[in-house]
Amino acid sequence: MNEAAITLDGWYALHDFRSIDWASWKLVSTEEREAATKEFIAFLEDLNKDTGSNAFYSIIGQKADFMMMTLRETPEELSEIETKFAKLAIADFTIPTYSYVSIVELSNYLAGKSDEDPYQNPHVRARLYPELPKSKYVCFYPMDKKRDGNDNWYMLTMDKRRQLMHSHGLIGRSYAGKIKQIITGSVGLDDHEWGVTLFSDDMLEFKKIVYEMRFDEVSARYGEFGEFLVGNLLDNEKLEKLLAI
Numbered sequence: 001m002n003e004a005a006i007t008l009d010g011w012y013a014l015h016d017f018r019s020i021d022w023a024s025w026k027l028v029s030t031e032e033r034e035a036a037t038k039e040f041i042a043f044l045e046d047l048n049k050d051t052g053s054n055a056f057y058s059i060i061g062q063k064a065d066f067m068m069m070t071l072r073e074t075p076e077e078l079s080e081i082e083t084k085f086a087k088l089a090i091a092d093f094t095i096p097t098y099s100y101v102s103i104v105e106l107s108n109y110l111a112g113k114s115d116e117d118p119y120q121n122p123h124v125r126a127r128l129y130p131e132l133p134k135s136k137y138v139c140f141y142p143m144d145k146k147r148d149g150n151d152n153w154y155m156l157t158m159d160k161r162r163q164l165m166h167s168h169g170l171i172g173r174s175y176a177g178k179i180k181q182i183i184t185g186s187v188g189l190d191d192h193e194w195g196v197t198l199f200s201d202d203m204l205e206f207k208k209i210v211y212e213m214r215f216d217e218v219s220a221r222y223g224e225f226g227e228f229l230v231g232n233l234l235d236n237e238k239l240e241k242l243l244a245i
């Protein structure tokens, strides 16, 4: 049997995409709308009290109006957050459009040999339990590695995959300081194999990195992609503006 990469797994992740039912939201009285917005903001602020991290973005285009991304220690907490949201007044005016369940993942493709427990290494911990940045823009998409005839990632030897991931890592590193990536594994958890969440203060950098990586063998030959969703950072003020009629 071929050798599976050993993964380090961090916080569980939920990407929750919603659209606003504008037609019914517009019919609500100003008072009720303001109360629902206030309650929603209190919910978002409460999210910051628990161990984990959160990101909140408006989504451009018709795929969704906003994304709530939450990282938590357990799957139960992700369910609790979903239920808590469902009980808010604002939830009655949203339509779920997409969601993604995964877990922050690091592989051992590029790890050096060492006897230490990686879960105790502060650099590893910072990546497994990341604080999501307040970057201006987000880009999320799920992806798979191809299993198709001669292009089957899972039939490649560990050495070959390591070599290919090395090249991927080199391109990635050239975007240091411009893009922060969170790779979440979802084999057995959701419909694709990984979720890719990119954060940047320049949306154009998403196009640049994804385009450049398409020419690299890992993506060119083995990458298969789901839908791309991009958006703008939301804070309380912007959310109030978004929901005001």
Ligand code: VOV
Pocket (backbone or CB within 6 Å): 005, 105, 106, 107, 108, 109, 110, 143, 145, 165, 168, 169, 171, 172, 173, 175, 176, 179, 180, 181, 183, 194, 196, 198, 209, 210, 213, 214, 219, 223
């Ligand atoms: C911001 C840049 C950036 C950087 C520095 C970076 C580096 C690295 C390293 C060093 C490693 C391997 C070890 C580990 O840490 O797991 C990975 C791993 C991975 N990557 Fe990556 N990646 C980036 C960025 C980055 C992007 C933009 C994409 C999407 C690809 C595209 O074509 O659209 C991606 C995908 C992945 C995936 C799916 C994996 C897991 C593959 C597996 O088979 O396990 N990644 N990645």
